[in-house]
Amino acid sequence: MxxxxxxxxxxxxxxxxxxxxxxxxxxxxxxxxxxxxxxxxxxxxxxxxxxxxxxxxxxxxxxxxxxxxxxxxxxxxxxxxxxxxxxxxxxxxxxxxxxxxxxxxxxxxxxxxxxGLLYPPNPHLTYYYPDPTPDILTNITHAIATVPRFYTQVLHLMNKYNMPPPFGSAEKEAKPSFLKRKHDQLLASDESELEDEQDDETKTVKLQQEKVMQARLLRMAAEKQKLALHKQPAIAASSSSSLSFAASKSTASNSSKKIKINIGITTEQQAIRQQCRPSSELLNLPAFKQYEEGAPSSKLYIKNLDKQTTQQDLVDLFSVFSKDVSVNLMTKGRLRGQAFVTFADKSKASLALQCTNGYVMHDRPMCVQFGKETVDSSATKATEEAA
CATH class of the missing domain: 3.30.70.330 (RRM (RNA recognition motif) domain)
Known part of the structure; x- marks a missing residue:
């Protein structure tokens, strides 16, 4: 062979x-x-x-x-x-x-x-296509409509890439890719890059909107806190010079009031003040919606107390501001859950109000206001001043 x-x-x-x-x-x-x-x-x-x-x-x-x-x-x-x-x-x-x-x-x-072309194809050969235009897309549509096998292959390709089926109504909001991205010589580039860019832009817009909303809420809270501070009356001073200074309407007088309050606060009182809810949160609670401190007096009226609150809890709290303090907690009747705290003078009561209004006791913020002094206590104090 x-x-x-x-x-x-x-x-x-x-x-x-x-x-x-x-x-x-x-x-x-x-x-x-x-x-x-x-x-x-x-x-x-x-x-x-x-x-x-x-x-x-x-x-x-x-x-x-x-x-x-x-x-x-x-x-x-x-x-x-x-x-x-x-x-x-x-x-x-x-x-x-x-x-x-x-x-x-x-x-x-x-x-x-x-x-008769027996040589192998060039491995470095690549194909470059122009970006899609309305004419090109129209010609492709005509080719798909006139060649059934081409139409079938297009559907196979869409199925392979997990694209949604085109059998529903036309998407009028759909835009060609050349209107969404910059000019690229390779039409067959990875389309996922365009999707990633759109996702990034959407996330950036959402983050900017959230930042604007947070800044707006903080600004509103600061304005409300400012209004609440302006409504608070000045602490009565003992001497006539301090009274005239507190009555002035200049900016220096407002800053001096704050300095006087902060200087008199001890570390223990400051710790109590830090446990109070901010004014922006308190204004959203029913007990604080129409909150007003009232006329300064030596008596504090407290409401919005939790049922677990005891008289000893209030004594321990307000004894930090004055050793001479009496507490009367209402446990029956329509005044249940309310209390009256009496101090020796108005300055101690005012300091206690500023440090305890909104103080969270048993997971519930207290609403503290100036109480009305009785006629007897006012007459006694007037007698003491005359003496």
Whole structure:
């Protein structure tokens, strides 16, 4: 037998994913350099393929490589055998194909064998397309409408990329990508970059809106706190000079009032003041909606107390501001949950009000106001001043 005689190899038990795929049937055995590949179609020879090689040496090399094929435990083991010589093909040599071995190697991945283009395509070849325009999109639409197979392939591609089905009503708000992004030479660039940019822009706008809203709320809270501070009367001074100073309407007088209050606060009193709710939160509570301190007096009226509050709790709290203090907690009747705290003088009562209004006791802020002094206490104090 001449070394140039065509040699045939049989490969048996190929898996169905090769025999049923047109693409794999054409390309799977090309690396072994056969001159002809014939898949059997009969039911008795499903999974069989005949490979013709130009000579015995090429067939032997392919035989050694084909024997190593293994598709795993879930598939039947592939077997490779030499076919019996076909009398009709004994004199069919490579020369009858009019191709050299080099040409056959190139033809394995040729540009177009039917047109005689046997060389492989340039691996560095890339395609550049223009950005979509209304005319281009219209022409593509006409092509899809006139070529049914093209329409089917477009639907397959949309399904592959998990795009929504186009079978509903037309989306009028949809915009072409070239109106949403800058000019790019490659139309086939990753569209996820555009989506990421849009998401980032949306997040940035939301963050800016949240910052503006927070700044607006803080400004409103500060204005309310300012109004509440302006409504608070000045602490009565003992001397006539301090009274005239407190009555002045200049900015310096307002700052001096604050300085006098802060200087007299001890560390323990400051700790109590820090546990008070801010004015912006208190104004939203029902007990504080129409809050007014009232006329300064030595008596404080307290409401919005929790049921667990005891008289000893109030004594312990207000004793921080004065040792001479009396507490009267109402536990029955319509005044239940309210209390009256009496101090020796108005200045102690005013300091206690500023430090305890909104103080959270048993998870509930106290509402502290100046109480009305009784006639007897006023007359007694007037007698003391006259003496």
């Amino acid at each position: 001449s070394n140039e005689t065509v040699t045939t190899i049989i490969v048996k038990h190929l898996p169905s994913f090769i025999t049923t795929s047109t693409e794999l049937r054409e390309k799977y055995f090309k690396p072994y350099k056969p001159i002809d590949v014939r898949f059997m179609q009969s039911q008795a020879m499903i999974g069989f393929v005949f490979l013709d090689f130009p000579n015995r040496s090429t067939a032997e090399q392919a035989f050694d490589m084909l024997e190593k094929i293994n598709f795993g435990l879930y598939y039947k083991q592939v077997t490779v055998e030499y076919a019996k010589p076909d009398p009709n093909r004994q004199h069919h040599t490579i020369h009858s194909q009019q191709f050299t071995i080099e040409q056959q190697e190139q033809a394995a991945d040729s540009v177009s064998a039917p047109h």
